[in-house]
Each structure stands twice: as structure tokens, then as C-alpha cells.
Amino acid sequence: MKRARIAWAGAVHDGVEAEGGLELLTSAFKGRRVGFDEVVWLPPLAPTPRPRTVLALGLNYADHAKELAFKAPDEPLAFIKGEASLIGHRAFTVRPDGVNFMHYECELAVVIGRTAKRVSKADALQHVAGYTVANDYAIRDHLENWYRPNLKVKNRDTCTPIGPWLVDAADVHERFGGPMNLALKTTVNGNITQQGNTKDMIFDVPTLIEYFSGFMTLMPGDLILTGTPDGVVDCQPGDVVITSIEHIGELTNTITAQGQA
Structure with missing residues (x-):
């Protein structure tokens, strides 16, 4: 559903x-x-439980790490985002004044449905409520180091559109073969700029849940944004960016200038 x-x-x-x-x-x-x-x-999330924690993965596709001239990580590279960054389908994302490079990132977002603490990889998917599409914008100007990202890179208001749908985990697991073979695509103004597949993640969804729950408790409503493949380009005010994931949905977002927000 x-x-x-x-x-x-x-x-x-x-x-x-x-x-x-x-x-x-x-x-x-x-x-x-x-x-x-x-x-x-x-954002397709019930008010209770709302996201307590938004975990975002960096460099979780080898081709994207190569695109950025970084070595693929040996363990998940993650950072925390604030809930205020989340907006919905067809909403506007602000490109701050003076920015030189701001790019989209099409990502599969995992919504936790059951408390997860020291969960095994084999049991991990039982703790998922559903999946949605995320567009995790990055402002490259402030990127000092992928292994220690400045908060200004990712954690800005309006910079994480998600939606339009939350697709029930049971549908994805039983009807579509699970979350690890879904095609991803991004278009900017109708032109395809990014294509990939979740099967190419370095750390798959069960591994991520096992990893995070091994040292922190994941709560219902928490989000895991699982990273993006290569193909990111700079986006300007007026650009219409559509990030889509097979069986999950098509998320539309428009860039606007800071003075027009």
C-alpha cells in the first residue's frame, strides 16, 4: 500500500x-x-511517531565514491540530519545566495517501524515500516572532508525532500523482491542525469540496520537515507528535479533562490 x-x-x-x-x-x-x-x-510520516533521528549515508555506492575521488569506506559513513530539513513532494528547496555547487542525491529512505536494538542482519527487515524516496541535497561549497562533513553541507532547512509515498515494507519485501534491487533515476528539467540500482550499495539495508542498532537504539519513525549513486550535477534556481525509485515513487522538487523563498 x-x-x-x-x-x-x-x-x-x-x-x-x-x-x-x-x-x-x-x-x-x-x-x-x-x-x-x-x-x-x-513528508509521508505520521505525526506520532515522528522522526527522532535521521541518519544519512555518505559514499554508500562505489561509483559515487569514485566520482568524488574518495576511497570507498570500510564501514558505514553516516551523519545525522535535523527533522527541519524534511519537506514534501512538489515543495521548494532553497539554494542559498553565493553557493557555487549544490547537487541532488536520489536515495532510498528506510522508515523504522519497530524498536531495533542489537538486531541481527537476518532479522533486520522485520523492523522496517516502509520505504520512501529522499532527495538529500548537498552544498559542496562547505564540504571540507566527507569523513567529517560540515553541518552546512546537508543539514539545511528545505534541503531534504521526501515522498510522495510511504510504501509498506510488506509490499516491497513480498511483491518486489525486497529493497536491494530497485532502479534509481534522477532527471533535471526532463534530462536524465543519474541512474543506478540499490543492488550496488556497499552496505545494504539489513547491514545498515544491524550496524546502527549495534551501538544505538533505532526507534519507530527513525529514518535511514541509504546514499546515492554517481551522476550528481549542480542545480540552479528554477530547475525541476525528479528523483524516482522503482516501485517506491517519483518525487518532484523545484529549486528556488533564497530571496524568493
């Missing part, structure tokens, strides 16, 4: 995909259908 969280008619609603539209689940409007263009899309 594809789940969404949207604003419509002055209120926030949960909904599910239904015949090319959205079927609302809110009690007062339960069963009502609305069009995709009638709503404001929010």
Missing part, C-alpha cells in the same frame, strides 16, 4: 493511493477521493 500525508481543506490528513488519486483516511472525510493536484504534499 502507498500511504501519503497531505494538507487539504485547511487540515492535515492521512491518505492512500486509490485509482490515480488519494483516498482520505481522516474520520470526518474517510473514503473521500481527492486529486493529486488538489493537495499540499507533506
